[in-house]
Amino acid sequence: MGKTKSAAGLRSRQWFDNPDNPGMTALYLERYLNQEYTREELQSDRPVIGIAQTGSDLAPCNKIHVFLMDRIKAGIRDAGGIPMEFPVHPIQETGKRPTAGLDRNLAYLGLVEVLHGYPIDGVVLTTGCDKTTPAMLMGAATVDLPAIALSGGPMLDGWWNGKLAGSGTIIWESRRLLAEGEIDYDEFMARVCASAPSLGHCNTMGTASTMNAMAEALGMTLPGCSAIPAPFRERMAMAYETGRRIVDMVHEDLKPSDILTREAFENAIVTNTAIGGSTNAPPHLQAIARHAGVPLAMEDWETIGLDVPLLVNMQPAGAYLGESFYRAGGVPAVMGELRAAGRLREGAMTATGRSIGANLEGWSSRDREVIRDVSAPLREKAGFKVLRGNLFDSALMKTSVISEDFRRRFLSDAGKEGIHEGVAVVFEGPEDYHERINDEGLGIDERSILFIRGVGCVGYPGSAEVVNMLPPDAVVRGGIAHLPTVGDGRQSGTSESPSILNASPEAAVGGGLAYLRSGDRVRLDLNAGTMMALVPEEEWKERQAEWRAPALENQTPWQELYRRHVGQLAEGGCLELATAYRKVARQLPRDSH
Numbered sequence: 001m002g003k004t005k006s007a008a009g010l011r012s013r014q015w016f017d018n019p020d021n022p023g024m025t026a027l028y029l030e031r032y033l034n035q036e037y038t039r040e041e042l043q044s045d046r047p048v049i050g051i052a053q054t055g056s057d058l059a060p061c062n063k064i065h066v067f068l069m070d071r072i073k074a075g076i077r078d079a080g081g082i083p084m085e086f087p088v089h090p091i092q093e094t095g096k097r098p099t100a101g102l103d104r105n106l107a108y109l110g111l112v113e114v115l116h117g118y119p120i121d122g123v124v125l126t127t128g129c130d131k132t133t134p135a136m137l138m139g140a141a142t143v144d145l146p147a148i149a150l151s152g153g154p155m156l157d158g159w160w161n162g163k164l165a166g167s168g169t170i171i172w173e174s175r176r177l178l179a180e181g182e183i184d185y186d187e188f189m190a191r192v193c194a195s196a197p198s199l200g201h202c203n204t205m206g207t208a209s210t211m212n213a214m215a216e217a218l219g220m221t222l223p224g225c226s227a228i229p230a231p232f233r234e235r236m237a238m239a240y241e242t243g244r245r246i247v248d249m250v251h252e253d254l255k256p257s258d259i260l261t262r263e264a265f266e267n268a269i270v271t272n273t274a275i276g277g278s279t280n281a282p283p284h285l286q287a288i289a290r291h292a293g294v295p296l297a298m299e300d301w302e303t304i305g306l307d308v309p310l311l312v313n314m315q316p317a318g319a320y321l322g323e324s325f326y327r328a329g330g331v332p333a334v335m336g337e338l339r340a341a342g343r344l345r346e347g348a349m350t351a352t353g354r355s356i357g358a359n360l361e362g363w364s365s366r367d368r369e370v371i372r373d374v375s376a377p378l379r380e381k382a383g384f385k386v387l388r389g390n391l392f393d394s395a396l397m398k399t400s401v402i403s404e405d406f407r408r409r410f411l412s413d414a415g416k417e418g419i420h421e422g423v424a425v426v427f428e429g430p431e432d433y434h435e436r437i438n439d440e441g442l443g444i445d446e447r448s449i450l451f452i453r454g455v456g457c458v459g460y461p462g463s464a465e466v467v468n469m470l471p472p473d474a475v476v477r478g479g480i481a482h483l484p485t486v487g488d489g490r491q492s493g494t495s496e497s498p499s500i501l502n503a504s505p506e507a508a509v510g511g512g513l514a515y516l517r518s519g520d521r522v523r524l525d526l527n528a529g530t531m532m533a534l535v536p537e538e539e540w541k542e543r544q545a546e547w548r549a550p551a552l553e554n555q556t557p558w559q560e561l562y563r564r565h566v567g568q569l570a571e572g573g574c575l576e577l578a579t580a581y582r583k584v585a586r587q588l589p590r591d592s593h
């Protein structure tokens with residue numbers, strides 16, 4: 001262990017042991033003594049470690065952390081720290097309306113305020129469900145106190161009728177079967193519930209497993225943390241070790257700003273492609289990078305990540321679920337393969353106090369059916385394609401989920417690979433989509449491209465996961481599972497749809513999608529990286545001049561605040577004013593009385 005912080009150097013001592021201001025010190029101290037703490041320890045050289053609790057009855061994906069708390073606290077105590085658990089605003093992807101996307105920035109704000117305003121020297125960030133991980137890392141980046149993330153881990157594998165049933169992914173498949181008349185409502189419910197057999201977050205490589213892998217790839221967890229299934233005993237051991245480690249991180253003064261460097265983000269981007277990660281990763285990593293003050297651009301996802309191969313055979317891009325991924329070695333095995341192929345920035349610092357290269361020493365895949373090596377991947381060049389044009393400045397396409405069938409039908413036009421021309425059918429949000437999708441008058445067929453707008457950060461608000469639209473029932477029955485879909489919202493990381501999404505700027509703030517009309521011809525050119533509405537420029541300008549911003553109705557005060565300050569998905573969907581705040585732990589808040 002390196003340098004050790006003296007008691008006087010601990011931030012918490014400014015609250016608990018300040019002889020210059022006995023009145024305030026007594027006030028700060030006495031109320032903490034009526035629970036599990038003593039004056040001696042609060043005035044000693046033992047760091048106070050906050051534990052940001054994201055689990056609750058309302059947040060079942062993270063509920064495992066309620067049961068891990070004893071182990072985290074034991075680790076902190078055994079290493080000489082003083083644990084203090086505190087609640088985080090719940091973010092439950094499947095429970096929160098209008099979308100959990102609205103809550104990431106609220107949980108972020110709350111975390112920043114707690115870490116800044118309370119006697120905390122370091123923090124364990126409990127992560128799991130989609131937005132909980134970025135919210136915690138964004139807060140840690142802004143505050144810059146020593147911080148370590150602890151994943152809750154995925155659920156056990158789900159099974160239905162002898163086949164793996166993956167969270168989320170089974171919904172998209174079941175929706176098609178329902179549309180085809182193959183299953184009824186009750187079987188639909190039973191199939192989907194079978195995919196959630198235990199505590200933990202989604203067992204697919206959806207946004208939750210992706211973002212926990214990103215936390216690990218960034219160096220913000222102990223090695224091997226993210227993939228351990230929630231109910232496994234190794235998860236309890238990881239909770240204990242994480243609690244131990246954060247105490248040393250305080251003594252070493254190892255902060256997020258030492259870990260969240262440009263090199264770390266490049267490692268995360270490369271790893272995201274190799275795991276077949278979610279399209280939600282780019283906005284979330286963008287947000288973390290902005291709060292950390294690290295330059296990162298949407299184009300980096302293509303220049304750094306596109307030509308990386310897909311190594312992980314896990315749904316939705318592959319076949320397996322979380323248990324197999326863990327047994328094959330999880331994130332260290334994937335990164336070990338990438339390291340062997342020279343694809344990592346090995347010098348990036350991590351929460352262990354060592355470089356990522358040192359952490360990965362000796363790691364490689366333990367099961368090549370589940371984690372391939374770079375010479376025999378599931379797919380070459382499997383990253384995100386970043387598109388631009390008159391419809392948006394940037395939008396993403398996840399190439400690892402483009403099926404052969406989709407490629408054959410839609411990505412070779414008149415013999416030209418990677419090009420598709422079709423006719424736009426435009427929906428104003430998910431309600432409009434559900435109401436009209438089966439309307440035969442729309443004439444939706446193989447040449448149609450489905451657009452959805454008004455579902456971005458400002459429009460929805462919070463940017464909804466609705467871009468992966470199912471074609472009309474009749475088209476599905478005709479054997480077409482996917483049509484090209486485009487929108488200014490997001491889609492679930494568990495979806496296997498090759499949508500073009502996260503379009504920025506969104507229609508609600510006057511982005512190009514706002515001027516598109518049903519019946520317009522649209523051209524996608526993957527080689528040039530463009531998507532264009534083939535509308536004469538004059539007419540496009542006229543439509544632009546006629547456009548009026550939509551009236552947006554806020555249902556809560558937070559929605560109004562959020563809409564006023566949120567940026568676009570391409571810039572991370574941050575509260576723009578918050579990105580100006582850096583290392584706020586360095587400034588001590590004023591006394592409270």
Ligand code: FES
Nearest residue numbers: 061129201202208
């Ligand atoms: Fe919470 Fe997937 S819904 S992790």
Ligand code: MG
Nearest residue numbers: 093465492493
């Ligand atoms: Mg989701």
